[in-house]
Amino acid sequence: MATSDTTTLLSAELHRPTHREMRAMGKTEARALSDALFARLADLERESAAYSYVRGTIIELNMPLVRFAAAGFRRGTAELDDILQVGTVGLIKAVDGYDHRRGVEFATYAIPTITGEIKRFFRDTSWPLRVPRSLQELYLRVARCSDRLEQTLGRLPTPEEIAEELGLDPAEVAAGLGVGRAYRADSLDALRQDRDDPNGSTLVDRLGACDREFDLTEFREAVRPLLRALPARERTVLALRFWGDCTQAEIAAEIGVSQMHVSRLLAGILSGLRERLADERDGPGGQPPGGSEARSVLPR
Structure with a gap:
């Protein structure tokens, strides 16, 4: 599809490109059309049918971003559909939160949003050990708050800062952070350091032999x-x-x-x-x- 056809696609009838037309588009053409659609979307009322139509077209046009982000998380064929669904939720959030007037390309804004949604999916559902639901929820609150504060502070927040932000006791935050170790098991070959072994040694080196x-x-x-x-x-x-x-x-x-x-x-x-x-x-x-x-x- 030629770039000049973009104007036709944005006519008063709001013609939606067909699946074949979208597949035939190159990255440059798809980006140009997406930018034009976002500009059109900003002038429409959110409750109007035209807004929903243009928004749906943008989401469908940018589905390759979801497939690109999901490829880095695929662990098995059975999980791919779930990852794509979660990534689509992230794409919808990105479309709703994107402001084309800031001068940032949509792909630059959308990929972290999609990736973050997929990461939260795995963090919420992939517990290798059985942990009480209350502790899972506490861990997720603490982890999400830690992520927000890290973006604001430019460094990892302290447990006291997390406790103040959430209105929790520092002991509760410590418990939430401790539960995180049950979510992600450390490798036996990972180096650990302490005062007795400043150079670090692996956990497997510290395991006792059979008696x-x-x-x-x-x-x-x-x-x-x-x-x-x-x-x-x-x-x-x-x-x-x-x-x-x-x-x-x-x-x-x-x-x-x-x-x-x-x-x-x-x-x-x-x-x-x-x-x-x-x-x-x-x-x-x-x-x-x-x-x-x-x-x-x-x-x-």
């Missing part, structure tokens, strides 16, 4: 009464071997028997403990407490 002793707690509790039931000499042999780390020869010298006899004593004691643990049948599938870990602790 094998913890897994054996239940086993120890199951074995304890069995050990108490052993004769005194057998308890002494076990204590010297596994707690005192003595050799069989050293144990034999301690209790006055041969090394061969100590070997037979240890084999008999451990075999008896294994059999009594198996008889407990406390674990699932007939496993003794502690399962395979328990068996691995009792030498054969």
Whole structure:
């Protein structure tokens, strides 16, 4: 479509371009037509049918802005329709709030408005953790107020400034800001700094390793009464071997028997403990407490 056709489209009959005509327009032609429509819109009464007609034409003409903004937020095919709907709401707000007399191009004004509407959509609906509705609403109030104050102050506002603006207690603002951590989880690989580690370290570096002793707690509790039931000499042999780390020869010298006899004593004691643990049948599938870990602790 030639630029000269713009005058025809803005005739008294308010001819709306067809979908084919809009698709055929280049960016320069669409911008020129949009500017002319905004100028025409400013001269119309808001309650008139002509105003609604021109406004609807502007919205339809600028739908590519919505698709452009939505492309940066698309996470899946199922979400695209929702994002486009929310972006269209942002476009309508931009059309209603735009003043062509300020000399700012409509696209420059509309893109942040559309993007902000989409961001609010994700902020309001994308909670990875279940948070009470009252805290969600508090967080959204605090976050939106923080955004407004940041634009006004040119810096991030303090919690006290947010509290004063909203008429809330600073503790409530702190709670709202804290809930924000449930909305957006931090990466385990993100660097964190504190007084003990000024150079920063990742959270994954601070996570503890698995404690094998913890897994054996239940086993120890199951074995304890069995050990108490052993004769005194057998308890002494076990204590010297596994707690005192003595050799069989050293144990034999301690209790006055041969090394061969100590070997037979240890084999008999451990075999008896294994059999009594198996008889407990406390674990699932007939496993003794502690399962395979328990068996691995009792030498054969």
